[in-house]
Amino acid sequence: MTGTTNDPVDVVIIGAGASGAAVAWSLAETRMRIVCLEQGDWMNPSDYPTTGMDWEARAMGDYSFSPNRRRASADYPINDDDSPIKIANFNGVGGGTVLYAGHYPRFHPSDFRVRSLDGVGEDWPIDYETLAPYYDENDRIVGVSGLEGDPAYPPKVSQMPPLPLGRAGETVARGFNAMGWHWWPSDSAIATQPYEGRDRCINLGGCLSGCAQGAKASADITYWPMAIRAGVELRTRCRVREVTVNENGMASGVVYHDAGGVTQFQPAEVVIMASNGIGTPRILLNSTSGRFPDGLANRNGLVGRNLMFHPYASISGIFEGAQDGSEGPGDCLWSQEFYETDPSRGFVRGFTYEMTRGRGPVMTALTGMHAGRIPFGTGHHDAYRALHKRITGMVAICEDLPDADNRVTLDPELTDADGIPAPRITYQLSRNSEDMLRFAVDRATEVLKAAGATDVFSEIPLAIGGWHLMGTARMGTDPATSVVNEWGRSHDVRNLFVVDGSLFVTSAGVNPTRTIQALALYVADQMKQRLTSLFD
Amino acid sequence: MSDLIGSSGRILSEAGTAVLRALAGAIIPASTEHGVPGADDEAIFTDVLASAGPILAFIGEHLGLLDELAGDGGFLGADAARQVALAEGFRQAQPEAAALIVSLICQSYYRDPRVLESLGTPARPPFPEGYDIDDGDWSLLDPVRARDPFFRPVN
Numbered sequence: 001m002t003g004t005t006n007d008p009v010d011v012v013i014i015g016a017g018a019s020g021a022a023v024a025w026s027l028a029e030t031r032m033r034i035v036c037l038e039q040g041d042w043m044n045p046s047d048y049p050t051t052g053m054d055w056e057a058r059a060m061g062d063y064s065f066s067p068n069r070r071r072a073s074a075d076y077p078i079n080d081d082d083s084p085i086k087i088a089n090f091n092g093v094g095g096g097t098v099l100y101a102g103h104y105p106r107f108h109p110s111d112f113r114v115r116s117l118d119g120v121g122e123d124w125p126i127d128y129e130t131l132a133p134y135y136d137e138n139d140r141i142v143g144v145s146g147l148e149g150d151p152a153y154p155p156k157v158s159q160m161p162p163l164p165l166g167r168a169g170e171t172v173a174r175g176f177n178a179m180g181w182h183w184w185p186s187d188s189a190i191a192t193q194p195y196e197g198r199d200r201c202i203n204l205g206g207c208l209s210g211c212a213q214g215a216k217a218s219a220d221i222t223y224w225p226m227a228i229r230a231g232v233e234l235r236t237r238c239r240v241r242e243v244t245v246n247e248n249g250m251a252s253g254v255v256y257h258d259a260g261g262v263t264q265f266q267p268a269e270v271v272i273m274a275s276n277g278i279g280t281p282r283i284l285l286n287s288t289s290g291r292f293p294d295g296l297a298n299r300n301g302l303v304g305r306n307l308m309f310h311p312y313a314s315i316s317g318i319f320e321g322a323q324d325g326s327e328g329p330g331d332c333l334w335s336q337e338f339y340e341t342d343p344s345r346g347f348v349r350g351f352t353y354e355m356t357r358g359r360g361p362v363m364t365a366l367t368g369m370h371a372g373r374i375p376f377g378t379g380h381h382d383a384y385r386a387l388h389k390r391i392t393g394m395v396a397i398c399e400d401l402p403d404a405d406n407r408v409t410l411d412p413e414l415t416d417a418d419g420i421p422a423p424r425i426t427y428q429l430s431r432n433s434e435d436m437l438r439f440a441v442d443r444a445t446e447v448l449k450a451a452g453a454t455d456v457f458s459e460i461p462l463a464i465g466g467w468h469l470m471g472t473a474r475m476g477t478d479p480a481t482s483v484v485n486e487w488g489r490s491h492d493v494r495n496l497f498v499v500d501g502s503l504f505v506t507s508a509g510v511n512p513t514r515t516i517q518a519l520a521l522y523v524a525d526q527m528k529q530r531l532t533s534l535f536d
Numbered sequence: 537m538s539d540l541i542g543s544s545g546r547i548l549s550e551a552g553t554a555v556l557r558a559l560a561g562a563i564i565p566a567s568t569e570h571g572v573p574g575a576d577d578e579a580i581f582t583d584v585l586a587s588a589g590p591i592l593a594f595i596g597e598h599l600g601l602l603d604e605l606a607g608d609g610g611f612l613g614a615d616a617a618r619q620v621a622l623a624e625g626f627r628q629a630q631p632e633a634a635a636l637i638v639s640l641i642c643q644s645y646y647r648d649p650r651v652l653e654s655l656g657t658p659a660r661p662p663f664p665e666g667y668d669i670d671d672g673d674w675s676l677l678d679p680v681r682a683r684d685p686f687f688r689p690v691n
């Protein structure tokens with residue numbers, strides 16, 4: 001089975017994305033020998049799509065956020081046929097943050113108390129106050145642009161001023177004001193001033209296919225350089241197949257396939273899963289043994305269950321005046337007018353609106369032609385010009401409630417290039433989500449009409465929007481209802497930790513990455529405080 | 537397999553290329569009013585073919601339908617207005633292939649410098665120059681600033 005056995009290390013981290021980078025950096029100060037195994041490669045920003053005229057085409061091709069479309073050597077296939085929401089990710093140093101929009105909201109205090117407040121989901125074993133110092137520490141490293149004083153949040157600081165409103169932001173803000181509803185400049189992981197060696201945003205647009213300017217805080221340019229300087233070893237193009245266990249039921253290391261296809265064994269004292277809400281349960285479920293016949297850390301059968309996305313609605317208006325088109329970052333402003341439960345709305349919990357600034361020339365044409373607004377033939381040009389730089393709007397990010405039937409399992413047939421079983425997704429929208437999505441579309445339509453939209457179109461759920469992957473190895477104090485304890489250690493395997501989005505108990509109605517990274521720093525800190533009794 | 541596919545099965549034959557080019561021109565024709573070429577323009581269509589990659593074979597398998605719909609004289613024998621109608625018929629009969637063709641054509645058409653300039657969009661990649669975006673009127677935020685904090689208490 002195994003070609004080569006490496007020298008033992010203290011810690012092996014699987015995955016160099018948002019959480020893997022943060023935990024690696026934080027643990028580096030212990031001077032332990034730490035190795036991170038990442039199936040993808042380092043990114044080269046000078047190759048990002050916005051450096052060429054074909055930037056929109058490449059965003060749908062080799063930089064597509066669908067791994068099933070991208071099919072790069074770093075990718076593994078995902079069977080998401082049984083889900084109305086398709087998986088989006090990126091496999092490389094930086095993980096999903098290479099492609100993320102950089103929307104960077106925090107959770108609210110109430111998001112950790114969903115069961116107590118609304119009788120649904122579960123409460124988290126930690127609260128906002130516990131996480132607050134780690135949010136602050138992470139914010140300083142990432143560099144958050146935003147405006148202090150948002151009435152939807154407890155006080156928090158920003159490192160830089162907010163992104164520009166631009167014409168589109170003004171338009172949408174006027175709509176919210178006309179309705180008398182909350183809006184605020186978004187917290188963004190995009191530098192508006194030079195920050196820690198990164199340059200400021202110059203409004204390239206195309207954030208979702210990598211930031212050639214380096215203004216967007218992807219983990220490959222924030223945490224990783226610091227972690228490597230501090231002594232962490234990052235091995236790229238190394239795909240982990242399974243975590244092995246010894247006769248004591250402790251993790252003994254990982255088996256992986258290196259860049260040359262050679263199978264290697266990496267012995268380790270501690271194994272940290274940071275492969276995201278799909279990749280982590282996939283590896284754990286594939287790590288079967290006599291002690292763990294159903295997968296590692298899976299005695300209660302919860303690994304892979306309670307998969308949460310955020311069901312998205314996309315709502316766009318067509319305006320007579322020029323907006324920003326694709327120029328400028330998509331991030332701009334958000335509204336949390338409908339964030340908390342209001343029983344009169346017919347659903348529990350709520351959502352955030354996040355503005356999406358506009359579309360590039362190609363996407364404008366495709367949107368218009370797909371919707372029948374731009375005809376074939378001579379009418380094409382006038383119809384196109386009525387949409388060019390005339391579209392702006394928002395998405396609604398709805399809180400997804402945990403449901404044990406929404407899950408990741410191993411596909412019985414599909415495998416990746418190394419023969420590792422691919423994940424299979426089984427997911428259904430809940431009635432609560434459907435009601436929330438419809439409500440969100442109706443209210444957003446009112447905003448856009450109040451802002452002067454001549455027409456509004458929407459999509460629910462946004463089929464391409466499976467980019468927030470959460471809940472599949474959740475934390476909790478009760479080993480019967482959670483996979484890891486309140487500081488990220490597996491209940492079943494005392495030297496196995498999880499730090500990625502799998503940890504989430506509930507999803508909140510905001511993007512997850514600021515919380516994922518704060519949680520990774522928190523788990524690392526808990527480990528550091530317990531170094532002498534870590535496995536007790 | 538249609539006779540519009542080249543012998544390798546991976547590229548279009550000459551006849552298939554001519555049909556695809558005429559189809560591109562029917563979908564996005566040239567406009568003197570807007571001063572833009574059609575998608576059948578030499579440079580744009582060369583870019584379409586160069587960008588198509590493996591999907592060209594898939595497209596080729598479906599193009600024969602245009603001739604079938606056209607009947608005598610085939611698609612190339614039809615006048616411009618009829619070609620547009622035939623293209624619409626093709627879209628209804630083969631939505632997946634039509635969506636791929638439309639996507640391919642638009643990707644090349646809307647990066648052509650002449651087309652971008654006619655739209656007032658700089659004909660260059662976004663990086664390294666970037667764009668200027670107005671900071672905007674922050675006084676719009678005044679009514680929201682006046683609001684009391686409204687996040688939900690947990691205790």
Ligand SMILES: Cc1cc2nc3c(=O)[nH]c(=O)nc-3n(C[C@H](O)[C@H](O)[C@H](O)COP(=O)(O)OP(=O)(O)OC[C@H]3O[C@@H](n4cnc5c(N)ncnc54)[C@H](O)[C@@H]3O)c2cc1C
Pocket residue numbers: 014015016017018019020037038039040065088089090091092093094095096097098099100101102103104105208238239240241274275276277279280283467468469499500501502511512513514516
């Ligand atoms: C298009 C897009 C837009 C997004 N926009 C936002 C946004 O605006 N705001 C926000 O908060 N979030 C956004 N996200 C989500 C964000 O990227 C994720 O929440 C975040 O990256 C998750 O962090 P993670 O550490 O859990 O996993 P990831 O960052 O996904 O990292 C996991 C890493 O593990 C590696 N890996 C997986 N399996 C293996 C294996 N077997 N062996 C070795 N390595 C492995 C992967 O290659 C990957 O690099 C977006 C995502 C996408 C795709």
